[in-house]
Structures are given as C-alpha cells and as structure tokens.
Amino acid sequence: MKMKSLLLVAAFVGSILAATAAEKIVGGPKGGRLLEVGSQKAEFFVTKDRKAEVTFYDAGLKPAALGAQVVAITAEPKSGRKTLELEKTANGYVSKTALPESAEPYRVVVQLREKADASPKNYRIDLNLDKCGECKRAEYACTCDH
Numbered sequence: 001m002k003m004k005s006l007l008l009v010a011a012f013v014g015s016i017l018a019a020t021a022a023e024k025i026v027g028g029p030k031g032g033r034l035l036e037v038g039s040q041k042a043e044f045f046v047t048k049d050r051k052a053e054v055t056f057y058d059a060g061l062k063p064a065a066l067g068a069q070v071v072a073i074t075a076e077p078k079s080g081r082k083t084l085e086l087e088k089t090a091n092g093y094v095s096k097t098a099l100p101e102s103a104e105p106y107r108v109v110v111q112l113r114e115k116a117d118a119s120p121k122n123y124r125i126d127l128n129l130d131k132c133g134e135c136k137r138a139e140y141a142c143t144c145d146h
C-alpha cells in the first residue's frame, strides 16, 4: 500500500515536470523563440513581412555560419497545411513566401536536424503575432509565466 502511493506520487511529480519542460519558452536575441538542435541553438523568428526565419547560434548566442543543418517549416492554418519553401541565409534559412494569412493562432511545425541523416526534432509553435503586454515579445515567443 505504501509503495503504491509512493509510485503514484512519483508519477504525478514526473508529469508536472514534463509539462513544465514542454511549455517553457526561451527567448532568442531577435525576439523570436529559441530552439535546440543538437549542441546548437536555433531561433525561430517571424520577420516584418511575415516570413519565417531560422537562425543558428553558437553556445554564446552569436550567429553561427550555416553548416549541414536541415530545416523544414510547415504552416497548419485551417485552410490547409502548407510546407514553406526555404532559402539559405548566412546563418540559417528564411521562407521564400510569407506565412499564410489565416485566423491566428495556428500551428507552425519547425523540424530541425543537425545534419541530413540525424533524427529530426519537431517544435510545435502556436503562431500568434500579437504583442504580449508584459514582456513586449510576440505571443509566439512570449517568455512570461502565464
């Protein structure tokens, strides 16, 4: 009996920790959202003309030259899923077209691979470009605890 309740408590605490880790948003230098790819950091950022941009950084958050990383970005508005065509920049990738105009927030999936044969890591981002009144960041990159 005692063992069983201990296990229940452990499972409960474990689920709280997992939920917190999943929701914690780290802000990037441009005002976007910081993601991890292998040992590197990558920032997902939406430019003024609504293009989706991914910038890679070194450990000190200085822009890093684009290496072998592979990025795929899929927008999932109600009107239907759309994979964005990307072009390379000095430090990452930017979409050739703007993110679809649609009722927000909608889901954007950013898939990062350290290199072509590495296992992909998917980040699901709720695209909401409204500005948060507290941290003054766009809501998709809001670092507040609400």
Ligand SMILES: [Zn+2]
Binding pocket: 132, 133, 134, 135, 136, 137, 142, 143, 144
């Ligand atoms: Zn905020």
